[in-house]
Amino acid sequence: MASRGQEQAQGRQPIGLYPELDEAALLRFVSSLESGDTAGLSATRAEEAGEARALLQMGRVRVPGSGGIELAGYLWKHQDARPRPAIVMPSPWTDLGWLAYAVQGTLFALSGYHVLAYTARGFGQSGGEVEVAGEADVNDGRAAIDFLQEAASTSDIGFLGDSYGSGISQLVGAHDERVKAVAALSTWGDLGEAFYENETRHVGSVTALLNAAANARLSATTQQVFDDVLAGQNIEGTLQWAEGRSPYTHRELLNDRQVPVFFAQAWHETLFPNNQTLRMFNALTGPKRLDFSIGDHSSPEMSGILGLPNRIWQDAHRWLNHHLKGDANGIDKEGELVTQIMWGSALEAAADWEEYIGAPQRLYLASTGADTGDGALTDKPENGWTRTIATDHDTLATVAEFIIKSGYAEMAGNPKVYATRDISRSDAGVWVGAPLTRTARLRGTPVLRLTCASDSATSSFVAHLFDVGPDDNAHIITHAPATRTGEEGSVQIELQATGYDVPAGHRLMLVIDSQDPFYADANAKGASLTVSSPDAHPSYLDIPLA
Missing domain, CATH: 3.40.50.1820 (Alpha/Beta hydrolase fold, catalytic domain)
Incomplete structure (x- = not known):
């Protein structure tokens, strides 16, 4: 099937x-x-x-x-x-x-x-x-x-x-x-x-x-x-x-x-x-x-x-x-x-x-941002929180609209625009950084570590990193999928390498959801995925800044 x-x-x-x-x-x-x-x-x-x-x-x-x-x-x-x-x-x-x-x-x-x-x-x-x-x-x-x-x-x-x-x-x-x-x-x-x-x-x-x-x-x-x-x-x-x-x-x-x-x-x-x-x-x-x-x-x-x-x-x-x-x-x-x-x-x-690659800057996943209802990306760990994601539905956070065709739109200066406010927060975990005071030059391979648990024997998620403008519309920077076995544990993955300038005034946004049209998911029907950040294994994102 x-x-x-x-x-x-x-x-x-x-x-x-x-x-x-x-x-x-x-x-x-x-x-x-x-x-x-x-x-x-x-x-x-x-x-x-x-x-x-x-x-x-x-x-x-x-x-x-x-x-x-x-x-x-x-x-x-x-x-x-x-x-x-x-x-x-x-x-x-x-x-x-x-x-x-x-x-x-x-x-x-x-x-x-x-x-x-x-x-x-x-x-x-x-x-x-x-x-x-x-x-x-x-x-x-x-x-x-x-x-x-x-x-x-x-x-x-x-x-x-x-x-x-x-x-x-x-x-x-x-x-x-x-x-x-x-x-x-x-x-x-x-x-x-x-x-x-x-x-x-x-x-x-x-x-x-x-x-x-x-x-x-x-x-x-x-x-x-x-x-x-x-x-x-x-x-x-x-x-x-x-x-x-x-x-x-x-x-x-x-x-x-x-x-x-x-x-x-x-x-x-x-x-x-x-x-x-x-x-x-x-x-x-x-x-x-x-x-x-x-x-x-x-x-x-x-x-x-x-x-x-x-x-x-x-x-x-x-x-x-x-x-x-x-x-x-x-x-x-x-x-x-x-x-x-x-x-x-x-x-x-x-x-x-x-x-070419920049030095890694660690951004910790925190529970709540100062000016949003989402989680935050901060330079200091804030542990002890959990966030639960339903796995039955995809969200608007996707890798691309189509294989190949979306690439032509990007080359023509029309990359896919993601309305971040419309991403379902019950089906995705969202962490947002503070507005940048200067352009962030991402050069290299971001690394994500998550501590997560599932009520399914196997579970999948897709991590999307977005560049979000002041109007809350975004362009995708990079992404990666992951599938894991077991109820709870930490997983570390490399997102795909990137060369991207995030303008001053924009924010970085990490979206974790369970499905994407480009990948098979291993989540059981009706299951959920819980992301956490215990003291022993904090969840973080390393971004390469040049």
């Missing part, structure tokens, strides 16, 4: 992970590459198509994959015989397959690369079944290198992928010594944590992946894993399945060869939470860079897939140009971390994550 969270997630998710992709426009562009007819193209795309036809040999190909299957692909190669750097691009999680890279593949080719884009097994016109970055997918990537090297004279080879293709790119980079650099956009480090975070199932992301793969051919194992996550069964088996598909498991292979890896991630990523990608990033010892942006999964780089100016794709080009072509473009001197701060366009750079 589906859980309440699962049912809500299924009712709220868009079917596609790439709502802004215009398949017809991409097909027109490919047609112009093949025919020379640029009718219906913008002047820029028409110019690129004409230049490509003059310089390159291009066309659709069938790439021999692992196990005797064939992969649909597109090859751009230069007409001269001299060795050139090459880029292989495994497709995102979409039936469009290699077509998603039609424009960027052409741009890479025009800048001097041989390029091969291919559709991952089980999608579109490729053979085989979807194995979710399993061994067969890694072998497909290696076979794609073989195919490209037979078709063109190559020098150094890079892998670049968005979303699904980004995980495959990291894994092929780890296992094939021919890969000299990787660009991984909207990626994952630990697939297990992407499905199962703080003992809580990510039913929203799994449902979205299933919806987006409605026309794909999932292997029996893949289908069973997804079904198990939604049903809340065989979690240990799912985590074992995910381990080999997690780049973090293979990080030492990348470190041994010092493979340069570029990551791009959105602050409000809902498919692959930031902290597991950050753990992968921080574990790498070779050249690395991470670009953080406003938005959700794949939305920050989407305009670049369509061929529009885009800093993520510009940095991906610069990264590969530096490490595959030796371009002295300065990207290696800009620091490992470049972030766009919510909700502005300004960028910040840091030498590494440790330099």
Whole structure:
């Protein structure tokens, strides 16, 4: 039987992970590459198509994959015989397959690369079944290198992928010594944590992946894993399945060869939470860079897939140009971390994550605020209180309205507004800080410790951290779910990493409720959750202030 969270997630998710992709426009562009007819193209795309036809040999190909299957692909190669750097691009999680890279593949080719884009097994016109970055997918990537090297004279080879293709790119980079650099956009480090975070199932992301793969051919194992996550069964088996598909498991292979890896991630990523990608990033010892942006999964780089100016794709080009072509473009001197701060366009750079993050400031959860009926966030402990939350109903405090789509609204300057006065206090615990006297620069990973008890054998909660304006309307800063076993005890969790400026005059608000459409909850019907702060285990929130 589906859980309440699962049912809500299924009712709220868009079917596609790439709502802004215009398949017809991409097909027109490919047609112009093949025919020379640029009718219906913008002047820029028409110019690129004409230049490509003059310089390159291009066309659709069938790439021999692992196990005797064939992969649909597109090859751009230069007409001269001299060795050139090459880029292989495994497709995102979409039936469009290699077509998603039609424009960027052409741009890479025009800048001097041989390029091969291919559709991952089980999608579109490729053979085989979807194995979710399993061994067969890694072998497909290696076979794609073989195919490209037979078709063109190559020098150094890079892998670049968005979303699904980004995980495959990291894994092929780890296992094939021919890969000299990787660009991984909207990626994952630990697939297990992407499905199962703080003992809580990510039913929203799994449902979205299933919806987006409605026309794909999932292997029996893949289908069973997804079904198990939604049903809340065989979690240990799912985590074992995910381990080999997690780049973090293979990080030492990348470190041994010092493979340069570029990551791009959105602050409000809902498919692959930031902290597991950050753990992968921080574990790498070779050249690395991470670009953080406003938005959700794949939305920050989407305009670049369509061929529009885009800093993520510009940095991906610069990264590969530096490490595959030796371009002295300065990207290696800009620091490992470049972030766009919510909700502005300004960028910040840091030498590494440790330099970027702020010092933790502890805010204790207190019983009652001075000027509100809610609890308070204070700099001194106030223990001995309890607050009881009913667990049968969700509140207006949610992670986002939709996977992916909400990210586009954020990028357009229209983040979801939460009317905090309408959050049910019987179904949520609310703690509010005093108005800030100056801007609070949150940089890093907030940590929450709660002492809680439940009259259910298992219980779940979702912690939401909000920025609340003087009008009591709020924007979400970050969040995390948690599920626990037992009647009473303390739990400590990391909220997702953030880069956020809370303006002077605003307040921080912590909302604890029991449900969210993105997660399964483990609360028994009619149960309640009681939060407390005993002297031995006070409840607090550590926020990283720069």
